[in-house]
Amino acid sequence: MxxxxxxxxxxxxxxxxxxxxxxxxxxxxxxxxxxxxxxxxxxxxxxxxxxxxxxxxxxxxxxxxxxxxxxxxxxxxxxxxxxxxxxxxxxxGSDVTSSALAADKDLSKVMYERAGIPVAPGVSLVRGQSYDLDEILSIVSDHCFVKPAVNGSSYGITYVKKAQDLQAAIDVAFGFGDKVLIEKRIEGTEITVGVYGGDNLRALPIVEILKQEDADFFDLRVKYISPDKIHRIPAQISEADYSRAQELACAAHRALGCMSVSRSDFIVSEEGPVILETNTIPGMTDTSLYPDEIRHTDDLTxxxxxxxxxxxxxxxxxx
The missing domain is CATH 3.40.50.20 (Rossmann fold)
Incomplete structure (x- = not known):
């Protein structure tokens, strides 16, 4: 050193x-x-x-x-x-390659799957390619999330509840980039797991994202509500799911080649944690998740x- x-x-x-x-x-x-x-x-x-x-x-x-x-x-x-x-x-933080991999949610999924990390069924679209809405719906169902493949902080994301709304959601997502990811909605508890360290990785205390009655998901508005109203630490999930989620967050960090810091988001379904994405530069604001996880450790400031x-x-x- x-x-x-x-x-x-x-x-x-x-x-x-x-x-x-x-x-x-x-x-x-x-x-x-x-x-x-x-x-x-x-x-x-x-x-x-x-x-x-x-x-x-x-x-x-x-x-x-x-x-x-x-x-x-x-x-x-x-x-x-x-x-x-x-x-x-x-x-x-992370280098050029791992940053680019993590930023592209479509490429990230490829790396997750190679590492044996559970992912949601999904389809990726590139601007200009033809696609069949019925074929997409057969994979993701009519309850799905449509998001820009490369973007952050929930911009351009739509929760689709009816098949007839899918095309409009795709159009919105394409307004934020040239690639769109469509994923089946996984039912369960939303959590996030920070990872900290170099050769000896450490998973931080898991945050449970409390559901808000007026929000369908952890959108941009909800992200910046006071942490004591939206974050529950430690997450109220089973001991097995807690341990597994921390293990998978470190696995995702390694699979993408991340360095020093990352934060991975999951849905804990009946079958266990399913990864959504990994952030290589998590928010560091007063209301951000990563600093809140640090505050809930015994030995870190x-x-x-x-x-x-x-x-x-x-x-x-x-x-």
Whole structure:
């Protein structure tokens, strides 16, 4: 392990960007800046990749490391990681390849299945290809979720309850990207499992997403309700399902090649946990799931976890 001097290390926290999650990213970035300063990092500066001066600010700032707090396109898909690799600046989280894999829910499913992780029956569509709605419905039924294959924070997702609404939902999803994923709705308890660490992975306490009477799923509005109203920790599921979900979250992290941090979402059905997706840069806002999981551990604090992400980034760059 490379010993770092926190007080003298220059850290660029990347937040904002051009995705639909820009404002959420700023909230994550602010929390990270505060956490790093609390952890003893003396020189922490937030940079917005959407700024016209971003590249000059980044390359001219003599930064030792970048903490990526970008969500959605440009942040979680490997693009900013490519820029940082080119500039020779170490960065937190996953590399280009694993970021791109995790960001594409269709490709992620392929990797999950190879790793033996249960997935929902589904169909993927690419813009311009022909498709048969009846054939799709025979696979996913008329209760299904339609979502952009590459996007985040529930943008563009529709819960379809009637067959006649499927085409409109597909059109909405295509408004957010060139590939759409349609999956059968799995009945059960929605949970999320954070993963933390390097060679020795650790699954964090599982969060149960409490159902809201006025919401069909964990949509964008529900995600930013106060955690004490929407998160239940520990999740009220069987001991066997709890253990299995933590095991599968670590398996998903490894299958995608994630580094340092990830958070995987599941539905716990009667047959056990079924994975939905993996986030390589989970939200770090006051109401986000990952920080809430950290708060419910006995030995971790948010500032020290953020500091450890930087340590892992530096160690990886030195290998």
């Amino acid at each position: 490379v010993e770092i001097n926190r007080a003298k290390m220059r850290v660029a926290v990347l937040a904002g960007g051009r995705s639909s999650e820009r404002e959420i990213s700023f909230s994550s970035g602010k929390n990270v800046v505060d956490a790093l300063r609390t952890a003893g990092f003396g020189e922490v500066e937030m940079l917005d990749p959407a700024s016209e001066t971003f590249l000059s600010d980044l390359t001219g700032g003599s930064f030792d490391v970048a903490f990526i707090a970008l969500h959605g396109e440009g942040g979680e898909d490997g693009k900013i990681q490519s820029v940082l690799d080119f500039c020779g600046i170490p960065y937190t 948010f500032p020290e976890v953020c500091a450890s992400f930087i340590q892992m980034a530096i160690d990886r760059a030195e290998k």
